[in-house]
Amino acid sequence: MKESASPPPDQAEAPDPLVEQADGSFEGEPRVLKPRRAAPADAVRPTRADINLAALRHNLRALTRTVAADKPAIWGVLKADAYGHGAPAIARTLERAGIDAFSVALLEEGIELRAAGITLPILVMGGYYGPRHRGLEDALEHDLTPVLYDLEGVDRLAALASQRERRCAFHLKVDTGMARLGASLADVDALLDRVASAPQVELRGLMSHLACADDPSSEATALQLGHFSRVRESAKLRRIEPAFCHVANSAASVAFPSSRLGAVRPGIALFGISPFFGPGAPFGDFAKELRPAMRVRTEIVALRTLADGDRVGYGHTWAAIGTRVVATIPMGYADGLSRALSNKGAVLVRGKRASVAGVVSMDLTSIDVTAIPGVRVGDEVVVLGNQEGPLGSAAISAEDIANWVGTIPWEVITSISRRVPRFYREP
Numbered sequence: 001m002k003e004s005a006s007p008p009p010d011q012a013e014a015p016d017p018l019v020e021q022a023d024g025s026f027e028g029e030p031r032v033l034k035p036r037r038a039a040p041a042d043a044v045r046p047t048r049a050d051i052n053l054a055a056l057r058h059n060l061r062a063l064t065r066t067v068a069a070d071k072p073a074i075w076g077v078l079k080a081d082a083y084g085h086g087a088p089a090i091a092r093t094l095e096r097a098g099i100d101a102f103s104v105a106l107l108e109e110g111i112e113l114r115a116a117g118i119t120l121p122i123l124v125m126g127g128y129y130g131p132r133h134r135g136l137e138d139a140l141e142h143d144l145t146p147v148l149y150d151l152e153g154v155d156r157l158a159a160l161a162s163q164r165e166r167r168c169a170f171h172l173k174v175d176t177g178m179a180r181l182g183a184s185l186a187d188v189d190a191l192l193d194r195v196a197s198a199p200q201v202e203l204r205g206l207m208s209h210l211a212c213a214d215d216p217s218s219e220a221t222a223l224q225l226g227h228f229s230r231v232r233e234s235a236k237l238r239r240i241e242p243a244f245c246h247v248a249n250s251a252a253s254v255a256f257p258s259s260r261l262g263a264v265r266p267g268i269a270l271f272g273i274s275p276f277f278g279p280g281a282p283f284g285d286f287a288k289e290l291r292p293a294m295r296v297r298t299e300i301v302a303l304r305t306l307a308d309g310d311r312v313g314y315g316h317t318w319a320a321i322g323t324r325v326v327a328t329i330p331m332g333y334a335d336g337l338s339r340a341l342s343n344k345g346a347v348l349v350r351g352k353r354a355s356v357a358g359v360v361s362m363d364l365t366s367i368d369v370t371a372i373p374g375v376r377v378g379d380e381v382v383v384l385g386n387q388e389g390p391l392g393s394a395a396i397s398a399e400d401i402a403n404w405v406g407t408i409p410w411e412v413i414t415s416i417s418r419r420v421p422r423f424y425r426e427p
């Protein structure tokens with residue numbers, strides 16, 4: 001027998017173990033970790049997310065029309081892999097469609113967009129560049145605009161700007177009532193003094209984030225906007241006039257015209273999901289204009305007929321009452337189909353809803369298809385989105401899933417995991 005000289009492929013691919021250095025970095029480590037996602041070409045399972053790029057452009061136009069009276073720049077928020085839609089393709093599409101700039105949460109996300117060839121301004125909103133990873137240096141190297149909120153950050157940026165003999169721009173984040181990230185109102189004057197005396201840095205943007213913008217009746221937004229405008233006045237007294245002031249997420253962009261300052265930062269609405277939801281949600285007309293960009297589908301891979309009393313799945317939590325037909329789909333909680341949908345959620349088969357039978361497992365889920373005549377292995381199963389079938393036409397929205405699971409649509413779409421390949425469509 002002949003011995004193979006090369007190791008098995010999985011071992012050949014494995015990198016050497018990383019060795020931690022005195023400064024906390026790892027030898028041989030890429031400077032910033034690149035996310036890995038399943039590629040369509042690698043797809044074996046029929047489980048995938050179809051992303052409709054025309055819907056994305058449509059939503060950008062709908063949003064642009066909604067805020068048109070105030071003409072803010074649109075800084076699309078593409079954090080968390082563009083809310084699970086795949087940031088590089090989404091950014092390229094929106095860039096070509098004329099969006100003004102992008103915002104992301106992480107430095108890594110900004111670098112990924114630059115690697116994808118994006119040339120628009122990119123704001124790194126998370127404001128955390130880490131003492132270990134020299135993140136502020138990386139941000140400047142990749143032409144990403146940092147968000148800063150404390151003296152240390154401003155001093156560090158000023159020092160880097162001096163080294164590079166060029167002026168470096170940043171946005172200052174102010175905490176006007178979210179108590180999460182940003183300079184507190186008590187500290188902001190000292191920060192502005194420092195900025196005013198540091199010619200190496202340019203305060204190009206002033207930003208804050210609103211806590212209750214999805215509730216038009218809440219008084220919190222007016223209070224936050226009031227604080228923000230006082231900070232703008234303080235800046236002006238020091239001859240600091242940022243080119244961009246921005247506070248509005250999708251909800252504020254729609255519900256609070258006074259929050260449309262120089263720019264707005266919509267995320268969820270770009271992907272076709274209204275930030276207003278639940279019974280009696282306001283701005284129904286706006287919601288109706290949006291088109292969800294993501295559709296998640298798979299196919300039935302197994303079908304079985306169960307007798308009265310037969311049980312399904314881990315823990316045997318579901319039992320057949322009479323004769324039932326149960327189908328198996330190759331999608332589970334590791335793909336983003338929440339385990340909280342166990343015995344609760346539904347999917348679409350042949351244009352009709354079929355409920356989840358038993359617990360959702362990691363890779364597989366069972367569904368009760370007893371009421372779906374003509375069901376077969378290979379039938380399409382829609383987990384999120386619309387389906388036209390011989391039994392009718394039906395839809396499951398991110399809001400439906402959020403209600404079943406007890407969460408919000410944002411979490412539903414960002415949970416579709418990297419194991420599910422994204423297929424981009426231009427219908």
Ligand SMILES: *Cc1c(COP(=O)(O)O)cnc(C)c1O
Pocket residue numbers: 077079125209248249250251265266267268269275
């Ligand atoms: C996520 C985020 C947004 C966008 O919010 P949506 O509700 O998805 O429109 C805007 N600004 C900041 C700071 C964010 O973190």
